Amino acid sequence: MTTREFKTHSAEETIALGRSLAPELKGLHLVLLQGDLGTGKTTLVKGIADGLKAAESHNVTSPTYTLIHEYRGAETNVYHIDLYRVEKRRELDTLGVEELLQEENSLLLIEWGEKFAQMVSAADGTIAITRVNDQERKIKFTKK
Ligand SMILES: Nc1ncnc2c1ncn2[C@@H]1O[C@H](COP(=O)(O)OP(=O)(O)OP(=O)(O)O)[C@@H](O)[C@H]1O
Ligand SMILES: [Mg+2]
Numbered sequence: 091m092t093t094r095e096f097k098t099h100s101a102e103e104t105i106a107l108g109r110s111l112a113p114e115l116k117g118l119h120l121v122l123l124q125g126d127l128g129t130g131k132t133t134l135v136k137g138i139a140d141g142l143k144a145a146e147s148h149n150v151t152s153p154t155y156t157l158i159h160e161y162r163g164a165e166t167n168v169y170h171i172d173l174y175r176v177e178k179r180r181e182l183d184t185l186g187v188e189e190l191l192q193e194e195n196s197l198l199l200i201e202w203g204e205k206f207a208q209m210v211s212a213a214d215g216t217i218a219i220t221r222v223n224d225q226e227r228k229i230k231f232t233k234k
Contacts, residue, residue, distance in 0.1 A: 096229045097222070101133045104227060105147055108137020111217075111231060116142065116166060118215045118233070119191055122203045125219035130227050131201045134217065135170050138199065144168040157185060166195050173202040173209070182206055 098104040115121060115138060123131040136147035144163030153159040153172045161168040169190050176182055190196055191212060203209035213234070220228045 091232060091234055093230060093232045096231070098130075098227050098229060099225050101130065104130045104133045104229070105137035105140070107229060108134040108139075109141035110137075112138050112141025114231075114233070115197060115215065118197060120198045120200065120203075120209070120213045121215040121217060122209065122213045123199055123201045123217050123219070124204060126221065129219040129221050130229075131217075131219060132170075134219065134229070135168075135199050138197075139168045139170070142166045142168055142197065158190075166197055167193065169196060169198045171198060171200045171203070173200060173205055176202075176205075179206065182209075 096107055098107055123134065125131050132152045136150040139145040139150050139161045140147040142163050144166055145161035145168065150161070150170065153170055157172055157176065159170045171187065173182065187198065190198055200209060203213065215234060216232045218230045222228055
């Protein structure tokens with residue numbers, strides 16, 4: 091297990107950090123994005139999806155209601171998933187997350203995935219964001 095910590099001071103810096111972490115996320119399949127509401131999980135995905143050439147950052151939006159956003163790249167398909175509104179194991183099963191995990195070259199970035207034990211055990215990485223103040227965030231990346 092390796093852990094690294096970063097600090098950012100704006101949304102733009104968090105996007106840039108996501109871009110720079112992208113190459114290291116390439117081999118992973120499921121990364122949990124942890125942090126309170128509005129800390130910057132979706133903002134980080136903008137940079138990651140851009141870094142993996144799956145989407146341009148301005149096209150990445152929160153999958154709040156749609157639950158899954160899919161960004162297809164030549165080498166990696168990024169699935170950005172928000173489980174905030176998913177309460178039951180049965181609802182999770184109908185989303186087909188397990189199937190996406192089986193896909194080759196897929197990277198699942200999951201917000202609020204820690205609500206479900208099977209997501210925690212399937213994760214091969216975690217990025218935890220904490221709000222220091224209005225603009226500052228502490229971002230901790232752990233790779234299993
Ligand atoms: N250093 C920073 N990094 C990321 N976002 C920041 C930073 N400073 C301020 N912000 C602001 O914080 C908000 C983060 O929103 P974002 O949608 O990315 O959060 P989230 O963690 O995905 O929330 P939710 O759980 O509601 O989906 C944005 O409005 C962004 O501009
Ligand atoms: Mg979000």
